[in-house]
Amino acid sequence: MQQIIKGNQVVEDTWQLLPKDASIENLTNSGDIIVPLALWLEHAHALKARDGGLGVWLDADEEAESIIDDLQHFQVIALNFPVFSDGRNYSNARLLRDRYGYQGELRSIGDVLRDQLFFMHRCGFDAYALREDHDPHAALASLQDFSEVYQAATDQPLPLFRRR
Amino acid sequence: MYIYDEYDQRIVEDRAKQFRDQVRRYLAGEFSEAEFLPLRLQNGLYIQRYAPMLRIAVPYGVLSSERLRKLAHIARHYDKGFAHITTRQNIHFNWPNLEDVPDILEELASVQMHAIQTSGNCIRNTTTDQFAGIAADELIDPRPWCEIVRQWSTFHPEFAFLPRKFKIAINGAEEDRAAIGIHDIGLNAVRNDAGELGFQVLVGGGLGRTPMVGAEIRAFLPWQHLLTYLEAILRVYNRYGRRDNKFKARIKILVKALTPAVFGEKVEAEWQNLKDGSATLTEAELQRVAKYFVTPELESFAGDDAGYLDKRSSDQGFDNWAMRNVHPHRAPGYAAVTLSLKPTAISPGDISDKQLDAAADLADDYSLGEIRSTHYQNLVLPYVRQKDLYEVWQKCRQMGFATPNIGLLTDIICCPGGDYCSLANAKSIPIAESIQRQFDDLDYLHDIGELELNISGCMNACGHHHVGHIGILGVDKKGQEFYQVSLGGKSGRDAAIGQILGPSFAADQMPTVVQKLIDVYVQNRTPEERFIDTFERIGMAPYKERVYAANH
Numbered sequence: 236m237q238q239i240i241k242g243n244q245v246v247e248d249t250w251q252l253l254p255k256d257a258s259i260e261n262l263t264n265s266g267d268i269i270v271p272l273a274l275w276l277e278h279a280h281a282l283k284a285r286d287g288g289l290g291v292w293l294d295a296d297e298e299a300e301s302i303i304d305d306l307q308h309f310q311v312i313a314l315n316f317p318v319f320s321d322g323r324n325y326s327n328a329r330l331l332r333d334r335y336g337y338q339g340e341l342r343s344i345g346d347v348l349r350d351q352l353f354f355m356h357r358c359g360f361d362a363y364a365l366r367e368d369h370d371p372h373a374a375l376a377s378l379q380d381f382s383e384v385y386q387a388a389t390d391q392p393l394p395l396f397r398r399r
Numbered sequence: 400m401y402i403y404d405e406y407d408q409r410i411v412e413d414r415a416k417q418f419r420d421q422v423r424r425y426l427a428g429e430f431s432e433a434e435f436l437p438l439r440l441q442n443g444l445y446i447q448r449y450a451p452m453l454r455i456a457v458p459y460g461v462l463s464s465e466r467l468r469k470l471a472h473i474a475r476h477y478d479k480g481f482a483h484i485t486t487r488q489n490i491h492f493n494w495p496n497l498e499d500v501p502d503i504l505e506e507l508a509s510v511q512m513h514a515i516q517t518s519g520n521c522i523r524n525t526t527t528d529q530f531a532g533i534a535a536d537e538l539i540d541p542r543p544w545c546e547i548v549r550q551w552s553t554f555h556p557e558f559a560f561l562p563r564k565f566k567i568a569i570n571g572a573e574e575d576r577a578a579i580g581i582h583d584i585g586l587n588a589v590r591n592d593a594g595e596l597g598f599q600v601l602v603g604g605g606l607g608r609t610p611m612v613g614a615e616i617r618a619f620l621p622w623q624h625l626l627t628y629l630e631a632i633l634r635v636y637n638r639y640g641r642r643d644n645k646f647k648a649r650i651k652i653l654v655k656a657l658t659p660a661v662f663g664e665k666v667e668a669e670w671q672n673l674k675d676g677s678a679t680l681t682e683a684e685l686q687r688v689a690k691y692f693v694t695p696e697l698e699s700f701a702g703d704d705a706g707y708l709d710k711r712s713s714d715q716g717f718d719n720w721a722m723r724n725v726h727p728h729r730a731p732g733y734a735a736v737t738l739s740l741k742p743t744a745i746s747p748g749d750i751s752d753k754q755l756d757a758a759a760d761l762a763d764d765y766s767l768g769e770i771r772s773t774h775y776q777n778l779v780l781p782y783v784r785q786k787d788l789y790e791v792w793q794k795c796r797q798m799g800f801a802t803p804n805i806g807l808l809t810d811i812i813c814c815p816g817g818d819y820c821s822l823a824n825a826k827s828i829p830i831a832e833s834i835q836r837q838f839d840d841l842d843y844l845h846d847i848g849e850l851e852l853n854i855s856g857c858m859n860a861c862g863h864h865h866v867g868h869i870g871i872l873g874v875d876k877k878g879q880e881f882y883q884v885s886l887g888g889k890s891g892r893d894a895a896i897g898q899i900l901g902p903s904f905a906a907d908q909m910p911t912v913v914q915k916l917i918d919v920y921v922q923n924r925t926p927e928e929r930f931i932d933t934f935e936r937i938g939m940a941p942y943k944e945r946v947y948a949a950n951h
Binding site for chain 2: 298319320321322323325326327329334348350351353354355357358380381382383384385386387388392393394395396397399
């Protein structure tokens, strides 16, 4: 079982991440799953009827707007970074939090490296599934890289100029 | 000059610490070169042809004697005694050791400098007019706005991994000396009919492989909304800019694909959600920042200094220098002085550690400690009394700053090219030198008059060749270095992209080619025409004919 960072701690991950081409067949009724967007869009009704926990994941080229009417059904929304240098999901994260009021777990998945965690946290992520070859315990320190920030973002609603 | 408070200081110190740990982990083999790459780039650190290159930010070109002395120290201790002024007002060191970079960043932080976001696919140094705050044609001083944008863009968490690099320039004057038309975002200060201040917003300018002049998406943005509007532009770009092809990833490609009108609508729609949010600028913040840029107290003079004018009429050498390197000032009896970093046979923009120290002394002795870097790769002393100019000239001559060529053919903008840069297709510095040698007669050079000649060693166009009146681009043809020439580019308010003259030339042909272009100009010009004016009147054909006729 993979360990992830949640909040400021390393925890065992209880969620199963389904691949992009996952089908509705063979899904068990129990167990916590994070399904790809396409599966959700096609089988929302069946997925809602399960007893297990439900999350959805968006790829970098998928838009937050495609799930904004469904947010109450998700305990987890995971945003995928196919490569760490693809920054689109930073915007999706901010939109989900700031504009559409999503309150559940927001998790980064994929090519997630420790030196991106500070930025991710500022954009509203609160859980990070680091790439498997990275040690989440060592990465915790990077959440504290900076002790002050200039801009307003999800973690800090006021820019520095309204606080200094 | 903006002075850091405890918050600003903490942020640059945190950065130096963070990077020290990143270098440590890299050297310990904890991550791959590919993973280290964006981290070092966002700190301006390239691995170049022979050694790493470190690009240090000079926000909007503002320096001080203290900072120059620190740069001199870094040049001496960590480099081979040289620094290089870039075409975006920044400073390069070409020979630092990777292991030393954390120490260099710490040294920089001690004088409120840094290398944050000087490279990588993020928001880069905001640039402006080198005569900000002293130009007579200024509507507003752009520097406080540049500083506000600097703070907003520094470690912006949402925009650290954009599709491609992103450059913003701000102009506050009648004439556009900041070249805003060739930036991803160009902001032009304007007043509306009610006299309120705002910005005209241009988007999608840029050079590189697909040169374009920015298009207006908003005629008037009230100043309070500057940051929320920038945020909207960046968000649209971050979400929809192309990421599949590096050469099509700049915002200009997105703006062109959508059309400026449609892109503008998307920005407006996004902005409606951000408008009036907490990032809306306040009068208090504007005042807080603007107070650092208040014109220092100057002596009052009735008009031009008589002694200065006398010296000009009695000393030809001084007059030549004053004509080219001394610029009008808003305050009577004062002038701005350009220290030319373009003497023949020195790489354009290069400056030694001794010269950096000397420039710092000049700034202290004659310019209230202030000095600026320009995108023409020179330095400017902004507050010189006219009565001191003769003395300043003599000191400039001793230090190699007095080449009287500002704005002339030999004041060449030039990238580091194949001598240093691993991206380059061809060398650019030797071409600059051979052209400078061809035009080494000062009277002739002055007679040719104002001319911008820009050289880039590759398509990335760091030497801004597209907007040179004469542009030279290094190209690779089957492993050999060739040079393509363009004419008619301009970077000011009526920015234009140059047109290609024709087939490219070998390096040794370049001085003759430029000579022929100048001959056509001299033979066709009217008394008041500059090179660019004559070109615009008579068109490409006569130049083409002259240059290529000789090849047969």
